[in-house]
Amino acid sequence: MYDLAIIGSGSAAFATAITASRKGASVIMVERGTVGGTCVNVGCIPSKALLAAAEARHVALDDRFPGIATDAQAVDMAALVAGKNDIVEMLRHEKYEELAGIYGFETTRPLTLTEHVLTRRTTSSRRGRRRGCRPLPGSTPSAISRRLPR
Numbered sequence: 001m002y003d004l005a006i007i008g009s010g011s012a013a014f015a016t017a018i019t020a021s022r023k024g025a026s027v028i029m030v031e032r033g034t035v036g037g038t039c040v041n042v043g044c045i046p047s048k049a050l051l052a053a054a055e056a057r058h059v060a061l062d063d064r065f066p067g068i069a070t071d072a073q074a075v076d077m078a079a080l081v082a083g084k085n086d087i088v089e090m091l092r093h094e095k096y097e098e099l100a101g102i103y104g105f106e107t108t109r110p111l112t113l114t115e116h117v118l119t120r121r122t123t124s125s126r127r128g129r130r131r132g133c134r135p136l137p138g139s140t141p142s143a144i145s146r147r148l149p150r
């Protein structure tokens, strides 16, 4: 049913899905957690949002210039975290979820994969090559094992 099933939906998965889709492969992406993986949900984006906020407050309190009085109010942690969550949600939608539609691949949960894809994929691979479905360069088991450390 699909040329390529990708486990996970982080940055690496999306780069792979976009490249494969551009080459004409039909792709399904399987995510057990939140679409977007580490970077947008709990890594790069939320950490930089909080670091930028901390820097803004730090600069606001910096009183190194004579004659310039500085001040900053107490941190409203709930508001800060809500703002961070808004950024994460917006970027997850714009930079991940929307891309599946734009590039024409599907995202699903693991149970659906088991029901609709793996059986078919196993069946087709046991029967050998499907007409018109060539492996992506470097993706065959022998090509991958050649690159593994001995």
Ligand SMILES: Cc1cc2nc3c(=O)[nH]c(=O)nc-3n(C[C@H](O)[C@H](O)[C@H](O)COP(=O)(O)OP(=O)(O)OC[C@H]3O[C@@H](n4cnc5c(N)ncnc54)[C@H](O)[C@@H]3O)c2cc1C
Pocket: 007, 008, 009, 010, 011, 012, 013, 030, 031, 032, 033, 034, 035, 036, 037, 038, 039, 040, 042, 043, 044, 045, 047, 110
């Ligand atoms: C706090 C923090 C800050 C960071 N800041 C930066 C930064 O500034 N710059 C930078 O370059 N990198 C940063 N990183 C690192 C960056 O987030 C990761 O390198 C990157 O997200 C890895 O992407 P990935 O696609 O390989 O994996 P992930 O984004 O982790 O995606 C893996 C996905 O696979 C799913 N998955 C795993 N197993 C299965 C399974 N069996 N079935 C279904 N789904 C599965 C997971 O749920 C997850 O969604 C940061 C990381 C952290 C934690």
